[in-house]
Amino acid sequence: MFALRRNSIVTIQRIFPIAAAVRYGSSTTATGAYGTHNTPVASNETLSREDNKLLDQVIRVDHAGELGANRIYKGQHFILRVTNPRVAPTIQHMWDQEKYHLSIFNKYCTEHNVRPTVLRPLWDVAGFALGVGSALLGTRAAMACTEAVETVIGDHYNNQIRETAHLEDKHPEFSKLREKLAELRDDELGHLNAAVDDWEAQKAPAHGLFTNAIKLGCKTAIWLCKRF
Numbered sequence: 035m036f037a038l039r040r041n042s043i044v045t046i047q048r049i050f051p052i053a054a055a056v057r058y059g060s061s062t063t064a065t066g067a068y069g070t071h072n073t074p075v076a077s078n079e080t081l082s083r084e085d086n087k088l089l090d091q092v093i094r095v096d097h098a099g100e101l102g103a104n105r106i107y108k109g110q111h112f113i114l115r116v117t118n119p120r121v122a123p124t125i126q127h128m129w130d131q132e133k134y135h136l137s138i139f140n141k142y143c144t145e146h147n148v149r150p151t152v153l154r155p156l157w158d159v160a161g162f163a164l165g166v167g168s169a170l171l172g173t174r175a176a177m178a179c180t181e182a183v184e185t186v187i188g189d190h191y192n193n194q195i196r197e198t199a200h201l202e203d204k205h206p207e208f209s210k211l212r213e214k215l216a217e218l219r220d221d222e223l224g225h226l227n228a229a230v231d232d233w234e235a236q237k238a239p240a241h242g243l244f245t246n247a248i249k250l251g252c253k254t255a256i257w258l259c260k261r262f
């Protein structure tokens with residue numbers, strides 16, 4: 035009976051590195067998503083219910099956000115490669131970075147057994163429609179869309195980095211996760227800067243109204259993904 039339980043825990047540790055090692059209070063080595071860590075677990079504390087919920091929420095929301103971002107850039111590229119081929123490589127570059135971001139959260143979802151949002155089909159359609167719609171309004175409008183989205187997402191990643199600060203010492207995997215959040219935030223802010231500095235996002239028609247509407251939509255999407 036003991037052997038069976040021990041084997042089960044080892045299996046869980048392989049599949050869910052942070053969750054298993056911390057939730058089961060391991061003090062041995064842990065094999066993580068981004069390599070093998072020979073550092074002992076910093077603490078034998080198990081995660082509280084609130085911390086577990088926070089971890090699931092961070093991964094679920096970010097997975098959904100990166101999925102939406104991929105769809106937006108796909109929609110923009112679909113239009114702008116025809117209407118303004120000069121900007122297409124920039125959009126492609128941003129889209130490629132979003133593909134990388136999504137691959138990270140696909141991995142986290144699998145490794146930590148996090149259920150993706152049930153609203154995924156909605157973000158698929160809404161993201162692509164926003165990308166196509168903004169690009170049809172012109173390059174500046176497409177870039178104003180990027181400015182709005184990346185402003186909200188940059189703030190969102192900063193909030194998550196702050197909210198997970200207390201997890202830092204609980205396991206080395208949490209440091210890795212928070213480093214990833216910072217890396218992705220920097221990419222998103224790079225998109226924001228490119229849109230504003232290089233592609234005149236703020237000269238888009240009805241810029242204030244347009245960006246505020248998109249920011250509100252993004253904040254609503256984050257709120258929904260935290261819950262569903």
Ligand SMILES: [Fe+2]
Binds near residue numbers: 218
């Ligand atoms: Fe992203």
Ligand SMILES: [Fe+2]
Binds near residue numbers: 132222
């Ligand atoms: Fe982005």
